[in-house]
Amino acid sequence: MGILQEDVAGDIGSVPRCKVCGSERVVRNAWAYWSTDIGLWELETTHDQALCQNCEATTELVWSCQELPPNQRIRELNDRFRTTGQGCGSIMLTSGIQEMGGEFAVAVVKAVREFDDFSDDNDPSGEHDFGPIEMEGEKVLFKIDYYDPTLQQGSENPTNEGCTLRVLTIMLASEYQIWPPLQGGHFSSPNRR
Secondary structure (H helix, E strand, C coil): CCCCCCCCCCCCCEEEEECCCCCCCEEEEEEEEEECCCCEEEEEEEEEEEEECCCCEEECEEEEECCCCHHHHHHHHHHHHHHHCCCCEEEEECHHHHHCCHHHHHHHHHHHHHCCCCCCCCCCCCCCCEEEEEECCEEEEEEEEEECCCCCCECCCCCCHHHCEEEEEEEEHHHEEECCCCCCCCEEEECCC
């Protein structure tokens, strides 16, 4: 498995970027083969020119190390998913949110999309994966979790959209046991009714 052309990958952790605009949103035509050893498609070779999805044109690839720490990339993906809905994942509203009515649910989703009050208290990891909101006298929480494509276990690499499904859960604080109480943005499993 490898790329045997002018845009040979550099060190581990390097990524291809568009030579024109610097975007990582680049694609190439490729051949892949099914590996029975690992049960996945493996890249055989790439063809033709690269295409930059940002420029919407052909480009040359340049390889560079990612400048951002991993949690920065997770934060960017979380913010994009939370604010625009772009990316792989689902938005879940708990029964408590649904019982408050449709107008409340729409207002809460809008508030979650517009939320930008992240701090060390509610976002110690810097991933923008948790936040508290006050809505009509109710304390509302949102949390983003990362799963593998089967939703059977956590994602091995939340920075890789190809192997990660994001689940944004919006809930009333009363539906969850907070531990410790809103410190560090962590909470335990839902209360059973």
